[in-house]
Amino acid sequence: MKNRLDELRSLNGWTQQELADRLFVSRQTIISLEQGRYNPSLLLAFRISRLFGLPIEDVFINEENEDYEK
């Protein structure tokens, strides 16, 4: 599962700590999410998409679906 967390965070000018504070998670979680080492729970994924004001599909990209569509 890929995500655009790094890009969206940079667009908003937030640091990892600031984003972590807004999402009520630790900075380590943000690092893991950005590096793609950890897939968030559905709850956190919705919280992230709501924070950036985007649909969940625009923040998280399911690689399996992409392969399937190809």
Place this chain on the structure above:
Amino acid sequence: MKNSPQYLRKKQMNGTLALGAGVTLFAVSLFLKNSLIAESYLKLLQGIGVFLIFGGAIMLIQAYVFKKNPASGRKEMVDELDERKTWIRYRSGNNAFLCRITSTYITMLVVGRTQTSINPDVAWWVSSYSPLLCTSSAWSFTKTGAEDLTRATLNCSFLKAVNSTNKKGASLTRLFDYQESCRRVANSTDKPAPSSSSQSTLPYACARNCARHPRPDR
């Protein structure tokens, strides 16, 4: 739980409850000291009471510190409730559980193979480190219980047992049911062999495996 006050209230409530329960248990144990109740039970009550008192006091101190410094309280809350850390905790707990089951099973194999009774101290330690055997320690670590169970498991092949229970939906209850039926079959090898129809009523093809690997004579 997104806000610190809610977390703080929960911490305070849990701390107060634990402290109250601990003091009550300790007081009850002191009150019953001169009664006819065995001293070991009273010491158990005292031990639980002291444990709860310390636990409750720690939670109340944490709540007090969070109240004085909300920023650190919020950081602590995030650290405690962070979903990735929770996931890591669950996963490590699961691994520990698997390790304990394996160590317990190996111990049982050794006991069954050597046909000697296990030292009660060793049994206590193994059972206390194994949630699996904590639930069944009443029978699994008596000499005959451990031997019979292990021998039956060996006769019926543990892997086959696990495979067959996995096919039916993995659960320890199923595995124990399987082992119990194997044990019954192993015990009945001294008696005349049962008919094929009665064997087929045993669960998960156990009868076939046991017939193929009969129990060795004592």
